[in-house]
Amino acid sequence: MSTPPIVTTVKARTGGSVALKAGDHVSVVNVHGGQVVDSWAFPTSGEDPYEYMSMEHSRIHHYRLMFRPGDALVTNRLREILTFVADTSPGVHDTQCPACCDRSYRLYYETTDYHANCSDNLRAVMKANGRELAHVPTPWNLFMHTVVEDNAVFKDYPSKAEPGAAVTLRAEIDCLFAVSACPQDIIAINGDDAVPRDIELHHFPAA
Amino acid sequence: MSTPPIVTTVKARTGGSVALKAGDHVSVVNVHGGQVVDSWAFPTSGEDPYEYMSMEHSRIHHYRLMFRPGDALVTNRLREILTFVADTSPGVHDTQCPACCDRSYRLYYETTDYHANCSDNLRAVMKANGRELAHVPTPWNLFMHTVVEDNAVFKDYPSKAEPGAAVTLRAEIDCLFAVSACPQDIIAINGDDAVPRDIELHHFPAA
Numbered sequence: 526m527s528t529p530p531i532v533t534t535v536k537a538r539t540g541g542s543v544a545l546k547a548g549d550h551v552s553v554v555n556v557h558g559g560q561v562v563d564s565w566a567f568p569t570s571g572e573d574p575y576e577y578m579s580m581e582h583s584r585i586h587h588y589r590l591m592f593r594p595g596d597a598l599v600t601n602r603l604r605e606i607l608t609f610v611a612d613t614s615p616g617v618h619d620t621q622c623p624a625c626c627d628r629s630y631r632l633y634y635e636t637t638d639y640h641a642n643c644s645d646n647l648r649a650v651m652k653a654n655g656r657e658l659a660h661v662p663t664p665w666n667l668f669m670h671t672v673v674e675d676n677a678v679f680k681d682y683p684s685k686a687e688p689g690a691a692v693t694l695r696a697e698i699d700c701l702f703a704v705s706a707c708p709q710d711i712i713a714i715n716g717d718d719a720v721p722r723d724i725e726l727h728h729f730p731a732a
Numbered sequence: 733m734s735t736p737p738i739v740t741t742v743k744a745r746t747g748g749s750v751a752l753k754a755g756d757h758v759s760v761v762n763v764h765g766g767q768v769v770d771s772w773a774f775p776t777s778g779e780d781p782y783e784y785m786s787m788e789h790s791r792i793h794h795y796r797l798m799f800r801p802g803d804a805l806v807t808n809r810l811r812e813i814l815t816f817v818a819d820t821s822p823g824v825h826d827t828q829c830p831a832c833c834d835r836s837y838r839l840y841y842e843t844t845d846y847h848a849n850c851s852d853n854l855r856a857v858m859k860a861n862g863r864e865l866a867h868v869p870t871p872w873n874l875f876m877h878t879v880v881e882d883n884a885v886f887k888d889y890p891s892k893a894e895p896g897a898a899v900t901l902r903a904e905i906d907c908l909f910a911v912s913a914c915p916q917d918i919i920a921i922n923g924d925d926a927v928p929r930d931i932e933l934h935h936f937p938a939a
Contacts, residue, residue, distance in 0.1 A: 575866045581787075581830045588886045601867055603835045623788045628810045659782045659866030660808055676880045679795045 530727035537721040538708035540646030542654060544569070545696035548731030550610065553667055553704060553724065558688035559716025560724050561707040563624050563643040563664035566598070566606050567656065569699045576600045577662040578607065578700075580620040590673060591620055597697065598665070605697040614690035619666035621679065625709060626661070634711045646705035654701055664705070667692050669714060683713045691727075702726075737934035742769075744928040745915035747853030749861060751776070752903035755938030757817065760874055760911065760931065765895035766923025767931050768914040770831050770850040770871035773805070773813050774863065776906045783807045784869040785814065785907075787827040797880060798827055804904065805872070812904040821897035826876035828886065831868050832916060841918045853912035861908055871912070874899050876921060890920045898934075909933075 530552070535541035537560075543551055545566075553562050566578035579601040584590060586599050594612050597605040623629075624643035630636040644661045651658045668686040671679055696702070706724045713719045737759070742748035744767075750758055752773075760769050773785035786808040791797060793806050801819050804812040830836075831854065837847035851868045858865045875893040878886055901909070913931045920926040 577867070579830065581828065581870045585829055585886070590880065590884055590886075601830070603833070603839055621788065622792055623786065623808070626810070632810055660784070663788045673797065673880055673883045676883055677797055679792070679797075 528729070530729050533726040533728070535704060535706050535724050535726060537706050537723050538641045540650040540703065540705045541726060542650045542701055542703040543726050543728045545700050545702050545728070546731060547696050547698050549696045550693055550729040551696070551702055552691045552693040552727040552729070554727055555614065555668055555686040555690045556688065556725055557722040558686050558690065559684045560686070560722045561669040561684055561709065561715050562667040562724050563647070563705040563707055564667050565647060565662055565664050565703045566700045567703070568600060568604070568606060569701055571602070571604070573602060574657060575659050576602050576604070578665070580663040580665060584620055591618060606700055607702075608695045608697060609692070610695050611693040614668055614686040614692065617670045617672065617685065618692065619669035619671040620663070622663070622666055622669065622671055624661050624664050624705070625707065630711070641708035643705035643707055647703055650703045656701065671714070681712065681714055683717045684715060735936070737936050740933040740935070742911055742913050742931050742933060744913050744930050745848045747857040747910065747912040748933060749857045749908055749910040750933050750935045752907050752909050752935070753938060754903050754905050756903045757900055757936040757938075758903070758909055759898045759900040759934040759936070761934055762821065762875055762893040762897045763895065763932055764929040765893050765897065766891045767893070767929045768876040768891055768916065768922050769874040769931055770854070770912040770914055771874055772854060772869055772871050772910045773907045774910070775807060775811070775813060776908055778809070778811070780809055781864060782866050783809050783811075785872070787870040787872060791827055798825060813907055814909075815902045815904060816899070817902050818900040821875055821893040821899065824877045824879065824892065825899065826873035826878040827870070829870075829873055829876065829878055831871050831912070832914065833868070837918070848915035850912035850914055854910055857910045863908065878921070888919065888921055890924045891922060
């Protein structure tokens with residue numbers, strides 16, 4: 526990581542991706558602070574075309590609700606796909622919430638027009654990469670401050686990520702790393718002002 | 733539910749299913765007590781052939797880690813598919829653990845021969861029903877006493893379901909309800925003796 530990274534800006538409310546080779550690093554940079562970033566990873570080789578980084582398998586791999594630097598994240602086939610290397614945020618990254626979708630805005634917030642959403646952002650990213658998607662896996666919701674309280678219930682708080690806070694990951698196998706800068710602007714998960722903002726992906730190829 | 737149910741015995745370590753019409757009830761009966769039953773539901777109509785009952789969407793639908801009688805369970809398309817009607821067990825039914833698979837036994841318990849598992853049991857059930865399965869969704873693990881402690885970590889306890897304890901569900905849409913009598917015999921989740929046992933499905937058609 527001594528050479529300058531390849532920087533991709535992911536505009537507010539949209540998706541983006543970077544193709545990683547095993548050994549590459551990627552940093553997800555919360556440029557303005559407070560922005561939730563849904564993230565996914567899909568192996569680019571293997572026997573199962575629908576294999577994905579799995580929050581449920583990764584949680585049980587560590588028997589914890591959330592991950593810490595040093596933890597490997599695994600696929601639904603229990604293959605290590607990413608390692609959580611470093612974190613300059615307060616360290617809360619939700620693993621429970623499904624990606625928002627147009628229907629979730631209509632159902633929970635009574636929107637009547639189409640609302641940009643993380644599920645459709647992922648679908649667009651996968652389509653642009655020529656990949657099939659049978660379902661939208663539960664994302665790793667970087668910087669999202671949804672926590673379990675009283676061992677039983679969920680509670681949402683605005684993201685506490687400061688401007689420039691970054692999560693750095695290393696690819697363990699070749700994979701497509703995809704993100705959505707969450708378009709949620711109704712409840713305050715994207716900072717106290719609920720305003721979606723741009724983020725950046727910094728790609729550090731291994732070679 | 734005044735007429736006798738149609739009873740299906742699901743042998744220890746295997747899978748089973750029942751096709752439900754909207755309005756039908758099904759009871760999952762823990763005949764001998766202590767047995768964990770992985771359960772899934774798949775709509776039999778709709779636009780998405782890969783739609784499934786989703787633990788992650790159902791949890792966020794209620795903002796709770798576990799479900800209670802009266803709660804509706806939803807699919808990944810946020811359609812209500814089952815309603816949790818009644819429960820004569822102590823009421824702990826895990827929503828976090830992925831289905832065991834041959835690889836999980838090899839990875840976590842160092843088995844070297846094939847081990848019967850809930851993922852392959854579901855695959856067999858779906859194949860027998862002529863259904864495609866792109867991935868194994870997180871099951872609703874009935875009677876499984878895995879809980880979150882200290883708001884952060886998972887802890888497994890042996891199932892506390894007494895003999896005859898039953899969970900009763902009502903279908904909200906036509907669906908295939910599938911189960912696996914969990915073959916776990918290494919750690920004590922299936923009762924204190926870790927012996928997998930038969931269970932029964934009692935189907936009460938609405939008409």
